[in-house]
Structure formats: C-alpha cells, structure tokens
Amino acid sequence: MTPNAPSTFNNMLLIAVFECRKFLFNLRGMIALIAFALVWGMLLLYPIQGASTLLMQPNIKDLIDGLFGNNALNVLFDWPVAEMAIFWCFALYLFPMFSILIAADQFSSDKTRGTLRFYTIRTSKDSLLFGRFLGQILIQGLLILLTILATIALALSRDASLLLPAISSGALVGVNLLIVILPFTAVMTLLSLYASTARQAMVLATILWTVVSIALLILGNESRLFEGLQWLLPGAQLSNMINTNGLNSLAYAPIPLLQTAIALFLGRIYFQRSQL
Incomplete structure (x- = not known):
C-alpha cells in the first residue's frame, strides 16, 4: 500500500457520502425518490400482494407448470414468505433498470460544465471514480433496504408469525440484489465518463445491451464456444436466478x-488517460 492510499480511501468515502446526501436532498433526487416510492407502492399493494395470495393456493403450482414447464419456477413455492418470493421476481429485473437510470449522470454533467477538472485538482481521479461509484451503490442499497422493509411489513400484515423468516429471507434478497446491481452501476460509470449528458449515457447503454444481446444470440447458435460469452453482459444470469432461493442464489x-471489476478497470484506464 502506497503512502497516499489512506488519503485516497478517505477521500473516496467522503465523496461517496456526499453523493448519497446530494441525491437524497437534491430536488432531482427527491423527485426520483417520490417516483420510486409510487412505483413500488403500487407494485406492493397490487401485483405482489395479489400474486403472493395466489402462490399459496394449492392448485396454482400445476397451473404455473403448465404455463412455463415442469419445475421452471418450482423453487418459488419453497420460499418461507410468499410476498418475498414475488418481490424477488420483480426486484431482480427492476432494480438493474433503475440502476441504469440513476447512475447515468455520474460524470457526464460535470464534464460538460467543466467542473470535473476542478474536482480532480483537489482529489485523485481514483478517489473520484470509485467514490462516485460507491455513492451510487449506497443510494441503491438504501432503496433496496426500504423496499425490503416494506415487503416485510406487507407479509406481517397477513401473518405476524412470519417476522423471523421474513427478516432472514429479506437479508439474503438484499445481499443478492446489491451484487446484481454492481455491474450495471459500473458500466454506467464507464459510459458516463464518455457521454456528454445523462441521456446520452442511457442511450449508449440501451445500444450496448441490444447490440451485444443480438450478437451473442447469433454467435451462441453458431458455436458452443461462444455461449460462454453471454456472461460478459451484465444481467445474463438473471433468468437463472429467478428459480433460486436463499443461499443458492449466491x-x-x-x-x-x-463484470464489475472489468468495467471499473476499463473506466479507470479511460479516466486516467482522458483530457478533462
């Protein structure tokens, strides 16, 4: 560890906390939080609550097997809390999408305004890069925690004896979701360094996922050698994670x-070589 390493780490933590506070107390961040709360409130009160009730019906497993195939979603019935099982299905896809939206403006606006050069005079590029990435993870971690607590409350309103199973299931879901959003946030860190605006970063992300998905689909049909390349794309494992439970998801x-390590490594190289 170099002599500057402790200073770099401390600056990184300060930047991460600042990014979190800026999001929570900024008008734009508050609007995003309100929109997030409304979306998840509707999901919890209607599809999640309704689907969890259906999940406990004795004949619903046969219906799901008929629609999706035998044992396609059989593990969902092994969850100790039905509400958490349905929440898992929604959150596994919605949080990565939300990650792309809120992490798109990590650097693009500062680069356009010219303030990025000002920041790098007062701290290292590594501190700024990893600090802002960590700040985005803290923000999303807080949102994940709030939705899990709301899901636990929903389960307890049905059966108060589900407290301990709901907490244990929620903890595992939270850890898994945090790991899932890491590469999405890291890729947006890289794209926001290149893009001029947050909108451009989101457009680039859409193009990236679309083009790579189509290319891997074509190549995967041509040779089994290329099937392993699908794991280069963040989110490639999500369809396999749906039918998992507890520690098996890890x-x-x-x-x-x-994927996160690769994206951050590429982002660091680009940031170090870029002219601000």
Missing part, C-alpha cells in the same frame, strides 16, 4: 463481481 455472485 452461487451466481462471481459473475456480476467479475
């Missing part, structure tokens, strides 16, 4: 962790 953790 078996897919190395994939997003490796």
